[in-house]
Structures are given as C-alpha cells and as structure tokens.
Amino acid sequence: MRISVVDVGSNTVRLVVADAEGGVPLPVHTAKWRLRLSQHVAHGGRIPDESVQQLCEAVAAAGRTAERWGAAEPLAFATAVVRSAPNRPEVLRAVRAETGIGLCTLPGEVEAELTFLAARRWMGWRSGPLALLDIGGGSLEVAFGRGRLPDFAASLPLGAARLTHEFFQGEDPPSARSVKALRRKVRHELRDVAARIRWEGPRTAVATSRTFQQLGRLCGAAPGRHGPFMERRLHRTELRRSLERLAALPAAERARLPGISAPRATQSLAGAVIGHTTMKLTGLKVVTICPWALREGVLLRHIEDGPSWWEDIVRFGEEMSWCGAATGEAVPLRIATPAR
Numbered sequence: 001m002r003i004s005v006v007d008v009g010s011n012t013v014r015l016v017v018a019d020a021e022g023g024v025p026l027p028v029h030t031a032k033w034r035l036r037l038s039q040h041v042a043h044g045g046r047i048p049d050e051s052v053q054q055l056c057e058a059v060a061a062a063g064r065t066a067e068r069w070g071a072a073e074p075l076a077f078a079t080a081v082v083r084s085a086p087n088r089p090e091v092l093r094a095v096r097a098e099t100g101i102g103l104c105t106l107p108g109e110v111e112a113e114l115t116f117l118a119a120r121r122w123m124g125w126r127s128g129p130l131a132l133l134d135i136g137g138g139s140l141e142v143a144f145g146r147g148r149l150p151d152f153a154a155s156l157p158l159g160a161a162r163l164t165h166e167f168f169q170g171e172d173p174p175s176a177r178s179v180k181a182l183r184r185k186v187r188h189e190l191r192d193v194a195a196r197i198r199w200e201g202p203r204t205a206v207a208t209s210r211t212f213q214q215l216g217r218l219c220g221a222a223p224g225r226h227g228p229f230m231e232r233r234l235h236r237t238e239l240r241r242s243l244e245r246l247a248a249l250p251a252a253e254r255a256r257l258p259g260i261s262a263p264r265a266t267q268s269l270a271g272a273v274i275g276h277t278t279m280k281l282t283g284l285k286v287v288t289i290c291p292w293a294l295r296e297g298v299l300l301r302h303i304e305d306g307p308s309w310w311e312d313i314v315r316f317g318e319e320m321s322w323c324g325a326a327t328g329e330a331v332p333l334r335i336a337t338p339a340r
Helices: 049-068 088-099 108-123 160-167 176-200 210-218 236-247 262-282 294-305 308-327
Strands: 002-008 012-019 026-034 075-078 103-105 130-135 140-145 152-156 204-208 233-235 286-289
Touching (some): 012 049, 012 294, 026 049, 075 088, 075 294, 088 103, 108 152, 108 204, 160 176, 160 262, 204 210, 204 262, 210 236, 210 262, 236 262
Parallel strands (some): 002 075, 075 103, 204 286
Antiparallel strands (some): 012 026
C-alpha cells in the first residue's frame, strides 16, 4: 500500500509518499514548496488572497506528484497558521475547489497526539514514560504518556515564527529586553503544562521538529548526512550557550552557523528561547532528537487504525471551521481514540 501526506506548515508545504508494507511508513519520495505563510500573516490575521492562491498551487502540485508516485489522494492537513486564520473556511473551500484535495485543519491537541505516536514508535517501548516537545512555526506541542498515545497533550501559542513576529519585529539582532520579554511570555504560557510534566517524571524526553533538529546540530549533534539512525541529543546547558550566541548575531550571520538554515535563521533565536525555557521549566536536562514527527504520526494512524479515523478528523475539522467562523474563535475538539 502506498500512501501520502501533505503538511501545510507556517513556512512550507511538504509532501511525503511512503510505502506502508509491514506496518512501517517507509518514505519513497519527499518534496516541498516554500510559501512562508507566517511572513505574510500576522497572528490571528487573515490569509491574503495571493497567499491562498499560492497555497492552492502548491497543494495541487503535491497532489500531482503523489499521483505520479502511485499514491491515492493525499491526507492533507494544515497546522497553526491556517487553523488560527479567521478566513480558514474560505481557504479550505478554495483549496478543495481548485485542487480537488480535501485540506483540513488539525486541532493542536491532535497534532500533539499524532506526534507523540510517531515518537513512541521511533523510540520503542524501552523508552518508558515519555515526554514530547515539538516547536512549530505557530505553536508548541507538549505531551506525556506511558502507552501508544499520550495520557496528556497540550498545544500552546508558542511557535518560533509567531513569537519572532511578536517580539523581534524590526530588531536584528533583538535587544536583551526583547529576548527577556519573550522568555517571560513562554514561562507564563507554559507554567501549568510544565508543572504536569515535572509531576509525571518522564524517563525519556524526545524533541521533534525542524527547529529542534537545527538547534541540536548547532549544539554539536551529528549532521543529517549521517542518517536517521544516528543518536542525536540536545543538552540544556549546551542550548543555553548557543542561545547566547544566537542572541548576539543578526539573522544573516546566524545562517552561517552549523545547522541553521537561511530560511529559518530569523526565527532560530525565538526557537532557542522556547526550547531552553521549556526544558528548564519541565526539568528536562537532555532530550533525544527524533526524526519522526507529525507527518509520520498521520501515516502511522492511517496504517494502524484504517481510513475511518481520518474521516473523523476531516469531519470534526470542518465542524471546527464552521463554528469558528460563526463565533470568531477556534473551537477545541477532541478526536476519539481507541484504547491504548
């Protein structure tokens, strides 16, 4: 069986085509289209018509690519930037009308659940009680669990792109005062969630996302060319030193550092502040960098639970969009999950 996912994030549209024989999603082709939606959309702001058109073109290209590689219609989802936009229903309708692909928005807690599943499958049962951290462009996902799916999952408005725009706009490099204000924001938003993680006392902590991968490389982890099975860890003390280094440099110079890509250099400092503050508040001294994340979680749920769970995701996502359009707010919904 060959399946595919399309992930509309704050910076890119990514396609993964994978074979699912043996219950493991083995990628056969990946592609991405850079849109940088977060640069054109303020937090909670409308997605401009030009960006909607670019999104439609990227999703259509992803669908054609998936078809060429022998996959059916992709499981297509959008994360925080589209989810929080007041014109979300119009965006989703436009994508379906122009591409024939049903794009849905995932509630943040469901993103955390699916990412946790991917981390659990990658790390295995020997990792024991597991904590998960995932820094996206628009949100931070945190989860904890002892089984296949988390016992606790939360999504917070602490994405690297979002906070860069909110605290560092027009400052390059930002002032120490702005960095301190950002850290204070993270501490305030994360207080209750961090207390829960400390109380649970995880045996293993895992970090996913491109932000954590790049921070890990900056702090000395092996480069990507060494393959996905190389163990990569990020220590809080090393991250603190790297954070100070990032804070002293403008974005153009950060892009010359190991692991920091030019497209993400601007938001790398905010990502480091979020990552370090989260690790400190949760009491985590080291995290393992996991190459599997949300996309792999979607593929795994599709493989393990069949297509009906995705139909529920799409249906609930549509309900959330319509309710949000009526009230002006996103409506939190939980997707029913099988027993762990």
